[in-house]
Amino acid sequence: MRLSFVGFAWRNVWRRRLRTALTLCGIGMGIGAFVALVGFSRSFEHAWLEMYESAGTDLAVVQKTFLNTSVDQDVAVTLGKIPQIATAAPMIFNMMAVTPEVNTLVYGWKADTFEFSALNILSGRHFREGQQEALLGELLAGSLNKKVGDTIDLQGSSFTVVGIYRSNSALESGAIILPLDEMQNLSGMTGKVSAFHLQLKPAPPGISPDQWRQQAEDAVEKQLPGLRAIPAAERASNNQLVVLAHAAAWGTSLIALLVAALGIANTMAMSVFERTKEIGVLRAMGWSRGRIMFLILIEASALGAAGGLVGILLGWGALHALAMLPQTASIVAAGLPVMTLVEGLAMAALVGVLAGSIPAWRGAQLSPVEALRHE
Amino acid sequence: MSSANAAPQPFLIEVRDLKKSYENGTIEALRGVSLGIAAGDFLAITGASGSGKSTLLHLLGGLDVATEGSVLFRGQPLGTTHNGAATLDLDTYRARYAGFIFQSFHLLPALTALENVQVPLLGHGGDRHANREEKARALLVELGLEHRLRQYPTQLSAGERQRVAIARSLIHDPQVLLADEPTGNLDSVNSAKILEILAQIQQRHGTTLIMVTHDLNIAATAHRHVAMRDGRICN
Numbered sequence: 001m002r003l004s005f006v007g008f009a010w011r012n013v014w015r016r017r018l019r020t021a022l023t024l025c026g027i028g029m030g031i032g033a034f035v036a037l038v039g040f041s042r043s044f045e046h047a048w049l050e051m052y053e054s055a056g057t058d059l060a061v062v063q064k065t066f067l068n069t070s071v072d073q074d075v076a077v078t079l080g081k082i083p084q085i086a087t088a089a090p091m092i093f094n095m096m097a098v099t100p101e102v103n104t105l106v107y108g109w110k111a112d113t114f115e116f117s118a119l120n121i122l123s124g125r126h127f128r129e130g131q132q133e134a135l136l137g138e139l140l141a142g143s144l145n146k147k148v149g150d151t152i153d154l155q156g157s158s159f160t161v162v163g164i165y166r167s168n169s170a171l172e173s174g175a176i177i178l179p180l181d182e183m184q185n186l187s188g189m190t191g192k193v194s195a196f197h198l199q200l201k202p203a204p205p206g207i208s209p210d211q212w213r214q215q216a217e218d219a220v221e222k223q224l225p226g227l228r229a230i231p232a233a234e235r236a237s238n239n240q241l242v243v244l245a246h247a248a249a250w251g252t253s254l255i256a257l258l259v260a261a262l263g264i265a266n267t268m269a270m271s272v273f274e275r276t277k278e279i280g281v282l283r284a285m286g287w288s289r290g291r292i293m294f295l296i297l298i299e300a301s302a303l304g305a306a307g308g309l310v311g312i313l314l315g316w317g318a319l320h321a322l323a324m325l326p327q328t329a330s331i332v333a334a335g336l337p338v339m340t341l342v343e344g345l346a347m348a349a350l351v352g353v354l355a356g357s358i359p360a361w362r363g364a365q366l367s368p369v370e371a372l373r374h375e
Numbered sequence: 376m377s378s379a380n381a382a383p384q385p386f387l388i389e390v391r392d393l394k395k396s397y398e399n400g401t402i403e404a405l406r407g408v409s410l411g412i413a414a415g416d417f418l419a420i421t422g423a424s425g426s427g428k429s430t431l432l433h434l435l436g437g438l439d440v441a442t443e444g445s446v447l448f449r450g451q452p453l454g455t456t457h458n459g460a461a462t463l464d465l466d467t468y469r470a471r472y473a474g475f476i477f478q479s480f481h482l483l484p485a486l487t488a489l490e491n492v493q494v495p496l497l498g499h500g501g502d503r504h505a506n507r508e509e510k511a512r513a514l515l516v517e518l519g520l521e522h523r524l525r526q527y528p529t530q531l532s533a534g535e536r537q538r539v540a541i542a543r544s545l546i547h548d549p550q551v552l553l554a555d556e557p558t559g560n561l562d563s564v565n566s567a568k569i570l571e572i573l574a575q576i577q578q579r580h581g582t583t584l585i586m587v588t589h590d591l592n593i594a595a596t597a598h599r600h601v602a603m604r605d606g607r608i609c610n
Contacts, residue, residue, distance in 0.1 A: 005497050008486070283466075287498035288470075372438075
């Protein structure tokens with residue numbers, strides 16, 4: 001058989017199967033944690049974006065700097081006078097523990113908001129303002145075993161379930177929608193909303209949609225100091241829940257990746273130590289220091305990449321499990337975002353190279369004679 | 376055809392006042408060795424343990440650098456520094472011109488016999504040796520191992536392992552072959568076989584053969600014999 005350089009590296013990794021398998025498990029756990037956690041937070045963000053896009057939201061008006069934004073409901077009057085804006089829908093959102101096991105998003109919407117256009121009422125009807133009535137997403141209704149006519153207790157008040165709806169967004173399908181005024185009472189936000197979601201009029205001839213949207217953003221900033229209008233995509237990534245989810249996911253993943261890197265470094269250091277004599281033989285045959293270093297780095301990155309594949313499978317499995325749990329089904333989709341998959345593999349290879357670099361350098365520095373004498 | 380006034384043939388390898396010490400000079404392994412080895416020569420280096428014979432072989436093979444003095448290959452100094460003269464890099468020297476045979480064979484356990492023989496050519500990068508498998512196979516066949524190509528070192532006898540190691544040392548057509556006690560781990564039958572193979576290689580290919588041995592009977596089969604004692608040549 002014709003021996004290739006990469007094949008030679010792979011033989012070196014594979015010859016100690018148990019250690020390699022254990023190292024792969026370690027890397028797999030690290031990358032799996034990265035894929036599951038970052039995939040979860042991305043999925044969460046994607047669900048928000050899907051929700052805005054399916055409802056036809058062009059812009060959201062929020063406070064300039066606060067993530068947990070609160071806007072006076074009176075600004076609706078000013079927004080109504082901005083020529084680019086067709087509709088301004090006030091809304092509130094918050095997280096609520098509806099049972100000890102199930103946390104869900106709760107929205108406060110006006111009964112006539114355009115955002116209902118993205119929902120399909122499966123049973124029952126829309127709520128009426130000023131009434132303690134609620135709409136339940138089908139995912140949440142399923143996990144709470146609620147149907148139209150049942151009641152649900154929120155913050156000590158009893159709400160009647162008047163409708164069950166379906167949404168393209170997992171986030172919305174696991175949510176509760178209340179009349180805005182009832183939601184304001186429940187959350188102590190009388191006269192306040194979380195944001196206004198805007199639909200713009202069609203851009204007039206001669207003005208591109210981007211220019212039209214920019215004009216709307218500028219008008220909001222000019223006429224409502226302290227507020228800003230942001231595109232739906234930015235709103236999806238900048239809301240406080242998504243920001244917190246991203247921060248927690250990356251922080252935890254980095255710790256897991258550090259542990260994985262230490263595992264590779266330990267494996268490669270042991271491997272170099274055990275193969276000192278072999279490295280001496282390779283040096284005696286004219287292998288340069290650079291070539292020895294390259295060999296060990298290839299071995300480390302092969303470990304990293306193989307561990308990355310294991311991790312992606314683990315992470316994908318974890319995301320599937322989360323998508324089925326009632327506590328998280330509403331905020332995570334089972335699919336693995338492509339970006340997370342690519343990042344997971346790249347991260348694994350990078351961790352492999354970085355963790356292997358010190359053992360590789362040490363291996364390359366061995367003197368041929370001393371290495372050959374090593375016992 | 377010969378000529379009475381032809382220029383003397385330069386040495387393939389020349390050693391000038393070679394000294395090697397360890398541990399800040401407290402241990403002197405070589406104390407000034409000078410030697411010339413012609414192309415196609417078969418030189419045996421003998422001596423007791425600690426006489427400096429292996430150290431000399433390592434310096435001749437570019438595995439180590441001298442504390443003082445120099446080793447010249449085809450007139451070019453080996454190593455990185457030599458009074459500003461152009462030198463031959465040790466890695467390049469070992470990769471292109473020198474082949475090694477060790478007492479303990481030093482085959483790589485994860486590779487078959489056929490793969491072990493190809494290892495030196497993997498050290499150069501790229502794919503310059505597209506026919507390396509065919510070459511390795513031909514060498515093993517030449518050494519009578521055509522039925523052992525796919526065996527791992529643990530599946531081979533000691534004599535077979537040393538023959539694989541010899542094939543490995545020849546894969547890049549070296550000009551000088553350095554053997555450190557090549558029969559030290561072999562029984563008398565296998566020793567005789569290995570010595571016969573080395574002699575044939577030296578005669579057939581004109582390869583310069585330098586062999587370290589403590590066995591004077593083996594040394595007697597060489598063209599020249601250098602005996603060492605206390606870091607010096609003593610004959």
